[in-house]
Amino acid sequence: MYEKIDLIAGLDIGTTKTSVIVAERDRYTGEAQIIGVGSVPSAGLRKGLIVNFEQVVRSVSYALEDAESMTGIRADSVFVCFSGALTTSITSKGMVSLGSTPRQVTEIDIQRVIEASLSEISMPNNYCTVHTIPVTYSIDGQRGIDDPLGMTGVRLEVEVQSIMSPTATVQNVVNCAERAGVSVAGLVIKPLASALGVLSPGEISSGVAVIDIGGGTTGISIYVDGALKRLTVIQIGGDHITNDIARVLKVPIEVAEELKRYVSLGEDFDAYDEELEFMVQGKRGFCSAGQVHEVAYNRLEELFDDFIKKELRDVGSILLPSGIVLTGGVAKMKGIAEMVSEVLNMPVRVANPLDSAKMPPGRNGSEYASLAGIIKYMNIIEKCPFKFIGPSITLTSTISSKRGRSYGEDVHGLRAIDFFKSVLNAIKRTFKELF
Template sequence: MAKPESFLVSCDIGSSKICVLIGEQNAHGALDVIGKGASPNRGTRKGNIINVDATIDAIKRAAEEAEIMAGVQIARAWVGISGSNVRSFNSRGVVAVAGKDREISRDDVTRVIDAARGVQIPQDHEVVHVVPREFAVDGQDGVGDPTGMVGARLEADVHVVTAPVAVTQNIVTCMNRAGIEVVELVLEQFAAAEAVLTEDEKELGIVLIDIGGGTTEVAVYQRGSIAHTAVIPVGGDHFTNDLAVVLRAPIGDAERIKKKFGSALRSAVEDDEMVEVAMVGGREPKLCPRSTLADILQPRAEELLALIHEDLQRLGVDKEMRSGIVLTGGGSELEGLVEIAEGIFEGPVRRGVPAGVGGLVDVVSRPEWATATGLLLYGHRHKTPRRRSRGITRAATSVSRFFRELF
């Protein structure tokens, strides 16, 4: 058996910044973070790469910083994929059990997963993930692993994630031109979930909301598996833009003001608290009540969270989230957001800070590092990487990986 690599590298190509982490497997088999690099990224919009050269530069800078910190050279990495063009849906497949005595074999399970993923996907898309959710044997639902059971009819529910080939190719091209091979592309929600959710929470039902710069990514877990994923083209940068427009302040200043004084909860801000706001065109800074900032930020926060809530209501899962909601990503750091979310979702809400790694824990224990940390954990869990290939082969390897996890 091939010896598992002891170093793992992750790369989160975010719209605000590119994060690179280097992890090392310790003597106990767990993962220690030994290197971290971050670089502002102007090359993506709404999660999609729009400027290849700018993205390559940012990847190189982040990778170099992490390499210097860890004292190792990066060759390949687990890379996140998301963006407004990624599509996901649930699908069901049915097969007749083939073997004698009608005992379900691994072969039957592979066939039923293939049948479930054999749905029409948009022509210019490729399959990124096929995640088995649960099986049914002769109509009996809720089977985790049907192998060895006896039955005539085997059904599988799977969650399929697809992305335009152009989007995946752009990511691979940028990584390769930065000198790094892509081990595997992983949906960013799946990665963030690895870092901030517990298995118990996924079992009971939970919604993960990752508020990034340009997009907000949602993942719903029920009965231990993924039930729904979505991307909303609104993120923390829209909050900053709102402030910049109303205050007539430069974007950079609006961003600083948001982080330092911003609140999404108007009722928690004193009426007479004043903050200094820089003005565009180098004019004299002016004093502005902090409540004005909350008046701008609260409606934006409510709008974003209400959109997600409506989506969950439409799917009929809003009442089944017994573990509540977890907010993560840099945008979740906005003061008052947890309270606003509690009001909208009428359930428990917490901020998700990455956990499950050792080493330089303090450098990654912020919500904005959830995806990069989760990519490391994902890579660690799926140690034997599959090589990047396209379409059916990728899905097939995904199924074989499912077996590795299962058995």
């Protein structure tokens, strides 16, 4: 799926902004070094979903141009991160016998055990897998094996996370990118990209939940004992806070956005009575900082109480000693770490991308976590292609593109049976690349 080239690029189609990251692969270490970030406001998305195709195509084109003007490089092939609204993840287990006497595990055995685990899944209608992730293996009951290849035993087991999105959603993302003149080499779902973008290996192995609160969606990835246990996308983000402020205080969205960025969510917010002044159609308006604080606090409290607590409860927050890592644009709200720590009764840190020092100033904050994560993802699959198995659909456009690329098959009709076949093919492909 992935061509060995020296320049690699990622495209993040977010609800608020569309951004492009360009990196150069070091010929000696193989590591990708970031050389530029393009970013423009998004249009045509709501709650993480494409609602106006042509507007999204334009946002992608502008983001590509912006990256080109910064780096002098025109990306023609990208890995695309998308918010993944309506995404769901399913855990399944597989087991295969290695024979009656112990022998070494081969790549064929790994392939068989993953296949066995996938045969358990019943995929929702009109969904496709975006990622198939073998999270942990066991041999003869010894659990927690990262890579069983070459190990000896009589019984191989695997736990697999299958991350699925509506096929039409995925196809729309691919079509938009292709229409903007760039081919799609791979896909990464936002909560996974954000986790890779901000988490240290120590946090992953001890147990942690990453929460990326963007403009239209909140992505959650939960790691327990070094393995991805759960991945969820909720269609609530910073736009909801802004809209609430606009509605309650009867101010335009732009004013509400400014007010949101000014106030703090923290308990120690001492400017509660501070009078804030704003202009609406040439007229002066006023509100108290406390009013804005309350509206923002209530919306976020609802997000955590009604949705995120359930995700954490299902896994068991006791299994997350590294607590919560908050990222995405909303993580920039003042006092948010304190507020979330109080609501969840867990340690919380706000995270910028691990590679923020290598990214351009102003384009390296928490809202770029998932963009930075795309490069991490590409680095991982370059080294270990079996860590993340790619989509179960062909990543080509179903429409004619500006560059007249070849048309893909009509993936809308893809059935569950094709899913197993295509995942198997993907596995076979990655193994071929490996050996």
